[in-house]
Amino acid sequence: MIQFTDMTGLASSAAAITAAVFLLPGITRMSRPSLALLASAVAVVALVPFGGFPLAAYVRGVIGDLSITSLVMLILTILRPLFGWSPSNTKAKLALQALIAVAAIGLYPLALGLGYFDPYRLGFGNLWFVSALLLVALVAYSRRLTVITLSIALAVFAWGIGWYESNNLWDYLLDPLVSIYAISAVIRHSVRALLKQRRGYFY
Amino acid sequence: MSASLPPNRLFVFCVILICFGIGFIKASGYGTPEAFQVRPAMASGASEPRFQSRFASSAQHTQTHASSLIELKDGRIRAFWFAGSREGAKDVEIHSAIFDPARGQWGAEQTVASREGTQQSVLRYVSKLGNPVAGRAEDGTLWLYYVTVSMGGWAGSSITAMTSTDDGATWSPARRLVTSPFLNISTLVKGAPFLYSDGTMGLPVYHEFIGKFGELLRLDKTGAVIDKQRLSGGGDHALQPIFLVKNASEALVLMRYSGTDAPHRAISISTKDAGRHWTAPVKSPLSNPDSALSAVVLPDGRILAALNNMEQGRDALTLVISVDGGINWKTAYPLEDQLAARDQHLDEARYLKITEALAKDTDAKAASVPGEYVESAKRQVCTGHGCRFEFSYPYLIQTQSGDIHLVYTWNRSFIKHVQFNQAWLDQRLKDAK
Numbered sequence: 001m002i003q004f005t006d007m008t009g010l011a012s013s014a015a016a017i018t019a020a021v022f023l024l025p026g027i028t029r030m031s032r033p034s035l036a037l038l039a040s041a042v043a044v045v046a047l048v049p050f051g052g053f054p055l056a057a058y059v060r061g062v063i064g065d066l067s068i069t070s071l072v073m074l075i076l077t078i079l080r081p082l083f084g085w086s087p088s089n090t091k092a093k094l095a096l097q098a099l100i101a102v103a104a105i106g107l108y109p110l111a112l113g114l115g116y117f118d119p120y121r122l123g124f125g126n127l128w129f130v131s132a133l134l135l136v137a138l139v140a141y142s143r144r145l146t147v148i149t150l151s152i153a154l155a156v157f158a159w160g161i162g163w164y165e166s167n168n169l170w171d172y173l174l175d176p177l178v179s180i181y182a183i184s185a186v187i188r189h190s191v192r193a194l195l196k197q198r199r200g201y202f203y
Numbered sequence: 204m205s206a207s208l209p210p211n212r213l214f215v216f217c218v219i220l221i222c223f224g225i226g227f228i229k230a231s232g233y234g235t236p237e238a239f240q241v242r243p244a245m246a247s248g249a250s251e252p253r254f255q256s257r258f259a260s261s262a263q264h265t266q267t268h269a270s271s272l273i274e275l276k277d278g279r280i281r282a283f284w285f286a287g288s289r290e291g292a293k294d295v296e297i298h299s300a301i302f303d304p305a306r307g308q309w310g311a312e313q314t315v316a317s318r319e320g321t322q323q324s325v326l327r328y329v330s331k332l333g334n335p336v337a338g339r340a341e342d343g344t345l346w347l348y349y350v351t352v353s354m355g356g357w358a359g360s361s362i363t364a365m366t367s368t369d370d371g372a373t374w375s376p377a378r379r380l381v382t383s384p385f386l387n388i389s390t391l392v393k394g395a396p397f398l399y400s401d402g403t404m405g406l407p408v409y410h411e412f413i414g415k416f417g418e419l420l421r422l423d424k425t426g427a428v429i430d431k432q433r434l435s436g437g438g439d440h441a442l443q444p445i446f447l448v449k450n451a452s453e454a455l456v457l458m459r460y461s462g463t464d465a466p467h468r469a470i471s472i473s474t475k476d477a478g479r480h481w482t483a484p485v486k487s488p489l490s491n492p493d494s495a496l497s498a499v500v501l502p503d504g505r506i507l508a509a510l511n512n513m514e515q516g517r518d519a520l521t522l523v524i525s526v527d528g529g530i531n532w533k534t535a536y537p538l539e540d541q542l543a544a545r546d547q548h549l550d551e552a553r554y555l556k557i558t559e560a561l562a563k564d565t566d567a568k569a570a571s572v573p574g575e576y577v578e579s580a581k582r583q584v585c586t587g588h589g590c591r592f593e594f595s596y597p598y599l600i601q602t603q604s605g606d607i608h609l610v611y612t613w614n615r616s617f618i619k620h621v622q623f624n625q626a627w628l629d630q631r632l633k634d635a636k
Contacts, residue, residue: 006326061328061353076508112306112439113414120384124430125233134223153222158227167427
């Protein structure tokens, strides 16, 4: 019988596949009903077994279960064109990208063997780590960076109830895909800001 | 003036409280074990020296590797290893067989896990299987941990677990352990699991993506990973840790050395507080040619190890013993020794002749059909450039009867089983003086 954590894991891979379709150029020019139909069709195709194995399971084999932060961002990507939401709070989005980038740069090199300290260990129920996340969530709340507050709080909640196979809180906060996305977004933003500043000097 | 929050702000605040409330409840459930569980005293075994050898695997013309052992509740012994057309091939399966000490015979070889079966269970694509090790939980459940890869080579490995409540006759569906934040890659098993005083299990593992280092997982009674400790740094080139629990608070860990800096020695670390703190990794006196080793703590405190005790090659396998907790070691018995053949740049004809003699010497069954054993070995270890012997990946256990059992890879084609008692070991040590 399929386990709960396999259902959630496969659903996260299906969400990634569906969101990838929404990144195709010109997709937002489609009408909302067409977009809804396309999203549903892609999600179903991702989960239907072909040759005994669904496409989502192949994707899951490679990328693993997507973090809650990724899911929040993917769901926003999928739902925004469907519901015609206006672009999200740019300041909050950039702050979330910067936070993810800093966390990823701090976590991955150390977890992959740089030195003796492994920050991934903190994700196995370290009370100081959970407290630090609460502090970050409260600071984000006070600054009205709601997307950060909700990403962190929902990640802690999902970890607390055992939403995925992983028992480590880091896996609910971060994954390599969202990290690569955030690091590139921060770099892109920084380069643009720098170019803008330079243009300011010239004119 | 009231300072009430707007409804959406109040909602977000409530979300924070609920989510973190659940998070703190979960975090407060994690504890740190006070001590290691020490194995109950074993029988000293027969007083007559006894040494026997045989092949545990029986399939011909396959590549076999990475065997491990566990004693069953009825005193029989179950071995696991991986077998297929070649290491890393899609047809590699986890095989198992049972040894009955009363009859001195191995039973039929069975498949306990396949690539296809594993991927259906873990609902993920799996490209290949690797090292299996078994552990016994406090409630008697048998746990089998084995390496699975979804992408890339062994550096892309993760660990999959299955359980059995009937000592391996039937198995639960496989579950994937999540042990690494980067696509869950690069955690492999080789060393024997052990228990902590609180009933949680310690599983020695290692990482080999970019850096190579030893790690220790702690698993709760449901098999969930609840802690992970780094035993060496990425630059130490230490992997495949084996845990030697000396008493409730002390343990020695030996690790394979995969670095290039001479001298090539097994890496060791130790603890005196049940693993809360570890000494820095140092090179031990044991030579190591980037090859797995295995050891057990005997009831009298001596440590017996099996390893390729040399800096290059895997053509000799030796039993060594330490009477001072792993500081000094001396050779107890050379189990396999083909160093002379290495120096002679062995051609195929000579290799086949020596291998036939070795097969006959190992097992009575092989003596009746030595050609099949020799052909199987030739397929695995002979290339256009000649042949080489390989005796590697030892795995030692001591059973409740006091007997010591060792399995290892024999020329990549069979799993060889060696059984002896302490009287035989003591006799060898006396002879060596």
